[in-house]
């Protein structure tokens with residue numbers, strides 16, 4: 082039965098949530114296929130300890146292929162995955178999404194003459210094969226994508242797959258030698274960092290406080306930053322406000338921004354347009370503050386507060402601080 086190879090991106094001694102979600106999803110699907118989920122990691126040997134690699138076993142990977150090579154760049158990972166797949170015969174390659182996942186997945190597809198589906202939000206097993214589900218037409222419909230090639234490449238929408246720790250099993254770690262193509266070593270990592278808001282990576286944050294045009298002006302974000310700080314979360318924004326220059330593009334959520342799935346998404350002064358909704362609808366709990374009781378966001382909120390955010394947000398911040406004893 083076709084086994085699944087998942088790319089796991091690490092940074093600063095940890096795998097990111099998106100990669101852990103992909104490993105969890107790979108393990109779930111491999112279980113249904115009666116096969117195995119393996120992971121591949123590429124980077125400097127010093128940053129990839131046995132312990133770190135083996136920890137992917139807690140998310141269901143049975144084996145981790147460790148390749149020493151340039152970190153955080155797409156082409157070396159394409160080389161590593163193509164080598165492993167041709168030697169081990171994996172039937173599928175799975176990525177959690179994000180820019181790097183898209184770039185590696187596309188390169189691997191071209192290299193292996195594989196079938197590919199991007200922006201996948203769900204995968205199912207049908208007749209012993211994987212079928213990717215991908216939203217289309219502004220997320221109003223879902224299309225099923227079947228694979229005919231020997232290798233099927235599945236590139237998830239960022240954070241579409243939930244990271245689930247299933248135990249404390251350690252994955253076997255196997256070192257692989259990869260011959261990198263000359264062009265794969267032409268790019269060089271100059272500097273590496275993460276875009277952060279309130280010291281938390283927006284895509285990995287458990288709590289997001291998002292602001293829209295209802296804030297009235299750029300300064301309106303100061304109150305949201307204070308609330309996010311009190312809650313230990315990060316600040317996000319709609320396209321309307323980043324286009325207006327009120328907040329940075331890095332914080333934009335939605336169709337042309339980032340996809341997030343925090344435990345709490347608190348939307349202040351956001352109408353809930355479909356293009357915003359597609360980027361945050363996977364949030365566990367959605368709380369909306371809007372002065373218009375007919376705002377579309379209330380249709381998909383778990384808790385709706387009708388009122389003026391200028392009055393509610395500072396009071397909420399005060400209450401959170403009081404609760405936390407500061």
Ligand SMILES: Cc1cc2nc3c(=O)[nH]c(=O)nc-3n(C[C@H](O)[C@H](O)[C@H](O)COP(=O)(O)OP(=O)(O)OC[C@H]3O[C@@H](n4cnc5c(N)ncnc54)[C@H](O)[C@@H]3O)c2cc1C
Pocket residue numbers: 292293294295296318319320321322333334335336337338339349350351352353354355356357360370371372373376388389390391
């Ligand atoms: C191709 C395309 C791609 C797009 N991509 C994205 C995307 O990625 N992300 C995205 O966000 N948008 C995107 N958009 C834009 C999207 O259609 C909306 O225009 C945008 O999301 C609206 O932003 P908003 O909710 O901040 O503003 P508005 O729609 O203007 O809503 C402001 C809300 O604030 C409320 N309000 C006003 N004052 C207060 C107050 N004092 N207290 C409480 N509530 C108040 C109002 O009642 C209103 O509901 C895209 C559009 C297109 C065409």
